[in-house]
Amino acid sequence: MQVSVEAGEGLERRMRIDLPFEEVSAEVEQRLQKLARQAKLPGFRPGKVPMKVLRQRYNEQLHQEVFADMVQKSLFEALNQQSLQPAGMPHIEPDLDISAGRVAYTAVFEVMPEIALAPVADKVIKRPVSELADSDLDDMMQRLRKQHQTWEPVERAAQLGDQLSIDFVGTVDGEAFEGGTLNDFKLELGSGRLIPGFEEGLIGATVGETRVLDLTFPDPYQAEHLAGKPVRFEVTLESITEPCLPEIDAEFVKNFGVEDGDVERFKADVRRNMERELKERLTARTKERVMDMLHEANPVELPKALIQSEMRTMAEQMRQALGGGQMQLPPEMFESGAKRRVALGLILGQVIRDNDIKADPARVLETVERMAASYEHPQQVVDYYYGDAERLSSIQGLVMEEQVVDLMLEQAQVEDEPMTFAQLTE
Structure with missing residues (x-):
């Protein structure tokens, strides 16, 4: 087997592989002999078809079959020989001429890029920090009240x-115009649902009044x-109705599953949930900042095959x-999102290899x-992941990403950035 590699544009490689014609011919002959023992053709008894007839009828087909098998066998051997790592499945261009004794093909593919990670000692990561304040709990309680508000008729402007x-x-x-006429349309003033000036033009109106609003559609629209x-x-x-907020009492908290109506216990539960959410948001935002830094510091030439694959994956996930x-x-x-995902995947992989990170x-x-913990039977969930190596590997991947974040926070310059609960959860 003779192998030669030609560099194409960017990450593309064209690897030509010339296979030994003698091996192909020998394998074709062996298959012909096997076929001869069981071949059934009109005018001949089973197993008695002359080899000349079999060659005329099956020679080309068998050469194609043997060629396909040898391509599959030789391709990865050639890739290893040349120390090439394809970014996707190679495209095969056959070059098969039996009469000339030529059995060859060209594999066209993109290789994985080589990544030399940039040092991060001079990079700055703004790490968000936050503590839950009593006012945050008050705001949350107000939001819960608003979610359960009712509307009461009023006789005023x-x-x-x-x-x-x-x-x-x-x-x-x-x-x-189409869509410009509606009856009994419910509109909360200040919601910003309609074009600029519409809601403002109804402030001060009374029931039964008709107002004419001369406005302009936004551009674009x-x-x-x-x-x-x-x-x-x-x-x-x-008609006009105003919001009526419920009191935070025993009846109110029963709507949230607090059977005994204990308001203080309900508030304590809400606070714990907010603290858990705050911790998760801080972790996620910190990870995002680290990923932004790594992405910006390490421009990577991306294989088109990986981008296309990620685009299809993201489209299916959205569907x-x-x-x-x-x-x-x-x-x-x-x-755009696919390019970022692919780039970060390659960069994180290099960080993990360079630092020999294990989960x-x-x-x-x-x-x-x-x-x-959020499931009714937590141990069953634990057993579900630990009972299958592939399922557990997805968790191990997440953990290694967290370990990369920790490593970057150790190596880079970190500046704490105070943020409120509202800023983190908006």
Whole structure:
């Protein structure tokens, strides 16, 4: 077997492999002999077909079969011989000429890039730090009250925060347009659901009043044929309701599963959940900052094959997240995110190899137990992961990423950045 490699554009390589014709011929002959013992053709008894007839009929087919088998066998041997690591499945260009005694092919593929990691000693990582304040708990309780608010009718002029029931007709150049006419439309003033000026124009209106609003559609706008155009809305106010927030009492907390109505215990539970969320957000934000630093410090030439594969994966993940079905999302819309994922995957892999990082068994177990804690039967979840090496490897991968983050925080310059709970969770 003769192997030669030619560098193409970027990471592309063209590896030509010339196979020994004698080996191919010998294997074809062996298969012909085997075929001769069982071949059935019209006019001949089984196993009595002359070799000349078999050669005429099966010679080309058998050469193709033997060639395909030898390609499969020789390809990875040649890659190892040349110390090449393909980034995707090679494309095979056959060069088979039996009459000339030539059995060869060219494998076209991209190689994995070589990465020399940049030093990080002079890099700055802004690490978010935060503590849960009493005011954060108060804000959360207020948010929970708002989630359970009711609307009560009022006899006064409309003001911000009210919910209005309105009928309106919109016209552009004196003509009604699709979607511009609605009845009994519920609108919370200050929500920003409608175009600029619409909600503001209803402040101070009373039930039964009709107001004419001369406005302009934003540019750009989702309906392109309306973008930037002047529009007139005639709006009739049918009713006004104001929000009524429930008191934080025994009845209120029972809505959240606190059967005995203990308000203080409920607040303590909410605080613990917020502290857990705060810790998770801080960890995730810190990891994001470290990844940003590594990505920026290490420009990597990316194999197109890996990007294409990641784009397809992200499109499928989004399709599943949206409920599956027949909807197909174009992979191209995920190109930017796919490039970042591929680059970080390659960079993290190099960090792990350079520093001989292995997943800490204690951290792996801690991670699995933390994930299992939210289930009714935690031990079953732990057994689920530890009962299958592939499932456990996904957790080990996450742990190694955490260990990379720890290593970067040790090697780089770290500046703490105070953040509030609201900033971290918005």
